[in-house]
Amino acid sequence: MAVLLQVYNTLTRKKEVFKPLTPGKVKMYVCGPTVYNYIHIGNARSAIAFDTIRRYLEFRGFDVDYVSNFTDVDDKMIKQAQKDGVTVPQLAAKYIAAFNQDTAALNIEPATVRPRATENIPEIIAFIQALLDKGYAYTVAGDVYYHARKFKHYGQLSDQNIDQLEQGASEHTVDEETKRKQDPIDFALWKAAKPNEIAWDAPWGRGRPGWHIECSVMSIKYLGPTFDIHGGGQDLEFPHHENEIAQSEAKTGQTFANYWLHNGFVTIGADDEKMSKSLGNFVTVHDLLKKIDPQVIRFFMATTQYRRPIRYSQETLAEAANNLQKLRIAYDNLNYRKKQTVTGHDQQVDQQLADLTQAFITAMDDDFNVQNGMTQVYELAKLMNIYSEQPEVHAATLQQLLTSFTDWLQIFGVTFKPTALLDQDIENLLKERQMARKQKNYQRSDEIRDLLRKQGILLEDTPQGTRWRRQS
Template sequence: MPIRVHDTRRRIKVDFTTLEPGKVSMYVCGVTVYDRCHLGHARCYLAFDLIHRWLEVSGYDVNYVQNFTDIDDKIIQRANEINGDWTALVDQNIEGYYEDMDALNILRADHYPRCTEYVDDMIRITEDLIEKENAYVADDGVYFHVDSAPEKFGQLTGQSIEAVRSGAGGRVDGTGSSKRDHKDFALWKAAKPGEPTWDSPWGPGRPGWHIECTAMSLDYFEREFDIHGGGHDLRFPHHEAEIFQGECHTGHSPVVHHWLHNGFVNIDGEKMSKSLGNFWTIQEILEKVDAMVLRFALVNAHYRSPIDMNESLLNDAERNYNRLLSCYVAALKACGSPDPVPLPPADITSNQPLVKSLGLLEKMAEGFAKALDDDFNSREGVAKVLGMVREISRGLQSGLDEADMNAFAHYGVDLLEETAGRVLGVLPTREIALAEPEEDPRRTEIADQVEALLLRRGEARAAKDWPQADAIRDELVALGVVVTDTASGPEWDLV
């Protein structure tokens, strides 16, 4: 079955095709590195990480390019607020970007070009656009003339030129810009005092934002490529500007074969923004929430839907993630010998519990693949994984004989690693999953005391002296210890 993707330009799901069989060229707009990444960035790069992973698992060799915008008004402004050293600011935030993305288990792209390394290309493309009469030189820079290719307008947002003219009419005056028409956008900005500049045929200045992505994507992929991704907000004007630039420059249409856009993150029903004060950086949120739980929460939504981040969503995610994790750990521990006996053939209609269970699991695995094939529906994928978790947990408790249990556990581990691990990226490594929790000094400190209390509680329980047993448990609670009675005796942990 082919992979289906929702293409913003065509506004429908289409069969995913590639220019070259078995290979995918993918460009995703990266961050402007004037600050640390926020939750919205996490959502975006996680969405494309998932797409990246699923395409690879489906047998494609993905060439994934994601840029850093390392020169921009905000960077200059932020640098001026500190000490004016914009290169240091940029380097520091790029480092922070990798740190945040690594924490979220986001696989690295193949290439991370920086805009400032491509200024020559941007100048070359701008010259070409001037030559082709799609762009013109004005007092304060070079502009793309949108009316030179009106048929390309509104391809991602469906808006007509007339509508935008009337809608935005009042807002473009008084900017001091010398562009001919308010729809036109800057390809090159003439230098302003105190700003970093590059030399160009139009004097010193710096590139416009839109031309950066065109220059970098075309450098890697020449004249056309398979996937262009980014946040929903980039459709207009940024991505439409790229269509103008790329298609006029290459004379080729389309340059981008599939436009993919991820949905936004809202906080408690409101748009996340600095002015509303509900703005979370990844660093901040990871102080409160485990990175894997955050990843689980984000992956438990379709990449195109808006997501409302709130406490209950995170609580749900934490609960479900823990369920997945304890099932995985239980299955790992049940894997005795490394060479499991062969399992009976799966059959969902069988009366034999093991055979039927394998049938159910097989069906869920198929459903998982089907969900991901259908526009990377990771939410449906998570639902299938949770179904597997239930079935595997049940199987592990079903009293199979040792050989079957071992084989079933291996099967379960493989299944979870393939789906929750390799595709969704929400499973820790085996080593980490099985590692004993690090000895908390607090735990060691009170261990003897707790053991003594547990011994007394055990005696009380044996004597069926429940009030006494509960009183001792209350004492333990006061110490910050929670007790869980299991078949093999009580276990305790710090709250």
């Protein structure tokens, strides 16, 4: 399979030709949510961005092994569980179920594996012990910390100097944890148990894992010590992903991930402020789904190149809905002509489709440039509209157009289906209207059109007959 796909690697800060470890197979890990609340659309942006990347890789013929985790124990979860008067596992169960429901509505494909931190405690303990044995970690009063300065490449991913990191850390308020560290930039692998907190037994004392260690453990467990793609939001570059690299490569002695991909933020307001729970300016997917068609949300998020920020507003959502409706109409227009076709191919249209296909792949192979890819989707929709109005439509060409259109939109998580048949009462109204038009009874014809419009059915009189579509 000749693939000229290029991806922007955060680690090297340049585009590189994508070469998977195993030809035809991609091993991919994407950091999942901390399940203490409903996901907001900033969280959904990451899930949609990497689902779109996964779908394009599959479109290009790769078999994708996609692993994404749930962080189901950490400080935020403990605090929220105490506030809600439930256990941490109960809190996790509630919001994992909500995550699965919301992402299914957004047509996000289930991960190959969805591991949870609490399901991998023995592996986490063994991983930490290996770092202790190698001298990369140390214990203090039941806590275990990673000695960041011992890893020579620390700061490479986020392009930061380790001395500057130390200076920045030293300027922070000195809390009890900082006092225990040998170096301000060291980070926790294990946190000693506090009264009435969830905890597990470990050789160095009872406690729970730190945030960073779980992703190293679970990605290596399911994908091996080296895998192809590690993804996540830009806010995870430092410290989370930086720490993952340090602890993983210290343990295995091998490159952790070959390509690091990071999606841009969702911004909101006139100042394009980053949307986040900490700033309190977020909109949950759970609430938005009650107001907006899930397919519009998905289309809105999937049609911006993953590294670029997305500006969230009612206006940008409305624009996405309008564009999606135009694509739906093109699909309906051509699908309607299935009733009136001749056999064979239209060579000229076939060639136009071949040219558009090459342009679409070229655009998407350039670091998943979905904006340029969507330009070709709109060109295909235009071609479909023109072809649907031709006096003679060839069945094989029509099907090729519909198949390509469907396959391309599926990459963006958009799926159209032929509209269901009308019920018998409305069919009878259409027949009555047709007769009224033949008899030049235009008043009755208009009455029936208005009646159907009230029921969400829009009519279009074409040279090939009257066709209808449901109003979105």
